[in-house]
Amino acid sequence: MLKLDLMTEKDRKEAAYIERRRIREEERKKRIFNPRSRIIGIDADALRSQIDEKKKHDEEQKRIDRIFEDNLKKADQIAIALAQKQDKEQRKLLQEIDNFRKQFQKAEDRREFDLNDPNGIKKQLPARVSDEDPRLGPSSAQKFEGEDLVNEERLRVQREQISAWLHQQMVEKEQAEKERKMADEAYKAAVIARDQRAIELDNMERECRRKLQEACTRYNLALAEEKCKTDSLKNQETLEDNSAEIYNALTSDLLTENPDVSQSNMGPNKKIAYLYKGMSDEEKAKIRADQLAQVEEAKKMKELELRMQKEFDDYLNGTQRSIHLMDMELERKQREERKRIAEENRRLAEEQRNRKEYLDKIVYANRATDDYFSQFNKSSR
Structure with a gap:
């Protein structure tokens, strides 16, 4: 802080001027160093004033809304109270009307009550009390011919009629029982006759079956005797045929192994397979000679193949030696080329290192430090 007691008036003015300059500089830096304010150019004071006005407007609107809500609540309360009071008065009026009707407008006091009396019919006399009722005139329509005026006589006649009906039913029942018996x-007699007839038919059927079985037995015995004779003749013929077949087989060309029968008509060297019994000694000797000749020929072919294989191996070994010498010559040339490239890279590295030392020590001796870059953006001027 400044020691204002030791400062003169001129120093105070100078200090106030410096303070004002510093404040303006800070405000200027805020405007300049803020890209949004610098590029777009927003008026902060105008925006703040607009914000204040909007806040005031919102507060005023909220205040008006609160007043309106309070008035609306009061109006609702008054309307509810008036509605309750009106309902109470309406109920009181309806209660008074009901009391007046109960006291001064009773149903039995009405002029036309006799027409609407629910017990009026109960109070009236019936249209007909008895047959001697003086109210029953010709036009009363209450007494007619054929009515039950003689109840006792009617009951007596009805009892007699019921007794007659019961007697008739008993007679009919006895008659029906006799007819049923x-x-x-008759049904039992018919059943007995039917059973006797069935027994007679069964006996007749058994007799017929017995006779039929006796006839079948005699016929089967005759067939068996005939079959025995036939089988005996057939066995005799079969035995003779087998003997002839055995003799023919023993004397046939198949078992005697006649080589002439195996010769085919298709050619001198063709044989019939199912008649061929093998080769002769001359044929076997000829085949053996051919096999020995084939063996000698196979040995010659084997020796020729071995000789050719040896020549090929010698040629292959010479070729491999030539390729090995060529590979060694190629590796030698590659080593010399790698040495030459390494010497060239070493020379270039030495030149690059000398150039870097020259640039660092002579060309770029005065290199910029962090202090040089930090001096910028300190003020708005």
């Missing part, structure tokens, strides 16, 4: 006896 007669029908049962």
Whole structure:
């Protein structure tokens, strides 16, 4: 802090001037160093004033809304109270009307109550009390011909009629029982006759079956005797045929192994397979000679193949030696080329290192430090 007690008036003015300059410089730096404010050019004071006005407008609107809500709540409360009061008065009026009707407008006091009396019919006399009722005139329509005026006589006649009906039903039942018994006896007699007839038919059927079985037995015995004779003749013929077949087989060319029968008509060297019994001694000797000749020929072919294989191996070994010498010559040339490239790289590296030392020590001796770059953007001027 400044020691204002030891400062003169001129120093105070100078200090106030410096302070104002510093404040303006800080505000200027805020405007210049802020890209948004510098490029777009926003008026912060105007924006703040607009924000303040908007806040005031919002607060005023909220205040008006609160007042409106309070008035609306009060109006609702008043409307509810008036509605409750109106409902209470309406119920009171309806109660008074009901009391007046109960006291001064009773149903039995009405002029036309006799027409609407629910017990009016119960209070009236019936249209007909008895047959001697004086109210029953010709036009009363209450007494007619054929009515039950003689109840006792009617009941007596009905009892007699019921007794007659019961007697008739008993007679009919006895008659029906007799007829049923007669029908049962007739049915039993028919069943007995039917059973006797069935027994007679069964006996007849058994007799027929017995006779038929006897006839079948005699016929089967005759067939068996005939079959025995036939089988005996057939066995005799089969035995004779087998003997002839055995003799023919023993004397046939197949078992005697006649070589002439195996010769085919298709050619001198063709044989019939199922008649061929093998080769002769001359044929076997000829085949053996041919096999020995083939063996000698195979030995010659084997020796020729071995000789050719040896020549090929010698040629292959000479070729491999030539290729090996060529590979060694190529590796020698590659080593010399790698040495030459290494010497060239070493020379270039030495030149590059000398050039870097020259640039660092002579050309770029005065290199910029961090202090040089930090001096920028310190003020707005």
